[in-house]
Amino acid sequence: MAFVDQAEIEVKAGKGGDGIVSFRHEKFVAMGGPFGGDGGHGGSIILKVDEGLRTLMDFRYNRHFKAQPGGNGGTKGMTGASSDDRYIKVPQGTIVKDADTGEVLGDMLENGQELVVAKGGRGGRGNIHFATPANPAPELSENGEPGEIRNLKLELRVLADVGLVGFPSAGKSTLLSVVSNAKPKVAAYHFTTLAPNIGMVRLPDERDFVMADLPGLIEGAAQGVGLGFQFLRHVERTKVILHLVDMSGIEGTDPYTQYRKILDELQQYDETILARPHIIVPTKMDMPDSADNLVKFREQVAADSGLPTQPKIMPISALTRDGVQELMRVTADTLATAPAPESYRPVVEATLTEKTYDFKPEKHDFTIEWDEDSEQWVVGGAEVEKLFLMTNIQRDATIMRFGRQLRHMGVDDALRAAGAKDGDDVRINNSDFVFEFSD
Numbered sequence: 001m002a003f004v005d006q007a008e009i010e011v012k013a014g015k016g017g018d019g020i021v022s023f024r025h026e027k028f029v030a031m032g033g034p035f036g037g038d039g040g041h042g043g044s045i046i047l048k049v050d051e052g053l054r055t056l057m058d059f060r061y062n063r064h065f066k067a068q069p070g071g072n073g074g075t076k077g078m079t080g081a082s083s084d085d086r087y088i089k090v091p092q093g094t095i096v097k098d099a100d101t102g103e104v105l106g107d108m109l110e111n112g113q114e115l116v117v118a119k120g121g122r123g124g125r126g127n128i129h130f131a132t133p134a135n136p137a138p139e140l141s142e143n144g145e146p147g148e149i150r151n152l153k154l155e156l157r158v159l160a161d162v163g164l165v166g167f168p169s170a171g172k173s174t175l176l177s178v179v180s181n182a183k184p185k186v187a188a189y190h191f192t193t194l195a196p197n198i199g200m201v202r203l204p205d206e207r208d209f210v211m212a213d214l215p216g217l218i219e220g221a222a223q224g225v226g227l228g229f230q231f232l233r234h235v236e237r238t239k240v241i242l243h244l245v246d247m248s249g250i251e252g253t254d255p256y257t258q259y260r261k262i263l264d265e266l267q268q269y270d271e272t273i274l275a276r277p278h279i280i281v282p283t284k285m286d287m288p289d290s291a292d293n294l295v296k297f298r299e300q301v302a303a304d305s306g307l308p309t310q311p312k313i314m315p316i317s318a319l320t321r322d323g324v325q326e327l328m329r330v331t332a333d334t335l336a337t338a339p340a341p342e343s344y345r346p347v348v349e350a351t352l353t354e355k356t357y358d359f360k361p362e363k364h365d366f367t368i369e370w371d372e373d374s375e376q377w378v379v380g381g382a383e384v385e386k387l388f389l390m391t392n393i394q395r396d397a398t399i400m401r402f403g404r405q406l407r408h409m410g411v412d413d414a415l416r417a418a419g420a421k422d423g424d425d426v427r428i429n430n431s432d433f434v435f436e437f438s439d
């Protein structure tokens with residue numbers, strides 16, 4: 001799920017400097033010629049993509065941007081100083097619209113990409129330019145042009161970098177609220193889509209990341225039970241997983257069993273999930289039995305041969321805040337080196353390799369995107385079911401990088417509609433999200 005982060009800002013470019021009226025004053029020259037200089041350029045406002053930014057959060061506090069005006073012209077033909085352009089950093093993926101007309105001004109995709117959103121005014125000409133034989137001493141100069149003013153709407157799809165998973169009541173929401181309130185540098189943040197809870201964590205060194213508190217996972221989630229399926233869809237796109245495990249022992253079930261249950265559920269859904277960095281976070285360390293339970297838990301995890309690598313274990317108490325800062329720091333470190341999972345990409349590419357349909361002769365490329373509003377996969381405006389019908393795929397079709405969610409989104413029906421029969425070999429390759437059926 002992508003959360004749409006939005007901001008509205010006002011940008012005002014600098015006015016051009018005025019040209020001036022002035023005359024030569026020289027000894028022994030009775031009447032000097034015009035000598036008033038031009039005004040300098042006003043500064044423009046330029047948006048520039050900065051990879052380091054992850055959200056539009058900065059624009060909550062700072063919504064008005066102005067560039068400096070150009071300097072006025074001087075005597076003795078001096079041109080006024082031109083003002084520097086003002087650069088505003090935006091995160092990669094920001095879509096820039098004119099807030100008044102809705103017109104899309106730019107799609108900020110590449111790191112370093114620039115977009116001039118308000119042009120600085122040109123400087124006015126001084127009277128030096130207006131002398132003519134008929135009027136050798138003009139009392140005339142131009143004012144600088146005004147700078148452009150625009151209201152902009154910035155939009156960005158934000159995906160959670162870090163997902164909090166764990167049994168119900170493991171303390172996920174509490175941790176999220178603590179890192180949101182602990183310091184002014186860490187702010188609570190509202191996205192237009194509120195569920196699941198999402199928080200913007202800002203560390204002192206400005207390494208922002210987006211953390212989602214995912215609904216409690218229950219057994220059978222991988223089979224689509226309860227909220228589970230929706231939950232897994234979120235996890236699939238996070239780069240780092242914090243697995244919270246209640247150490248207090250008051251839940252009855254022992255911590256290691258809880259941990260393993262969640263892990264099995266995740267793995268059943270996507271076996272690549274264990275390859276993704278995950279940190280075990282024993283919680284509620286302020287409770288009386290927690291320390292003892294942690295000792296035992298550590299031994300059990302160490303003895304678990306089912307884990308490809310031993311995850312880091314970082315105990316915390318959200319209540320006393322013990323370990324919380326350190327956990328956020330290590331999470332940011334881990335995130336910095338974590339690869340983006342394939343399915344992290346919001347847009348899925350698809351390629352039909354064989355043409356069994358006749359209206360398009362060559363290889364056909366298209367994109368498939370999860371549409372938040374209609375809650376279904378959309379292919380260039382058509383639902384995925386329609387795609388199958390439209391293209392009349394019979395056999396030998398390979399759809400790249402479909403998420404497995406499609407099973408639950410009516411793809412079985414779609415395959416049937418496309419000619420797949422009971423007993424056909426429909427294969428879903430989990431590791432690289434290849435979805436194919438063969439004869």
Ligand SMILES: Nc1nc2c(ncn2[C@@H]2O[C@H](COP(=O)(O)OP(=O)(O)OP(=O)(O)O)[C@@H](O)[C@H]2O)c(=O)[nH]1
Binds near residue numbers: 175215217283287
């Ligand atoms: N003593 C203690 N209690 C905590 C701590 N963290 C959370 N709790 C308590 O544990 C209970 C559950 O916490 P939540 O944060 O709601 O748990 P959750 O994982 O979000 O639960 P679900 O949303 O149901 O999945 C609450 O009563 C919290 O007050 C902690 O560090 N120490």
Ligand SMILES: [Mg+2]
Binds near residue numbers: 172173174213
């Ligand atoms: Mg919760």
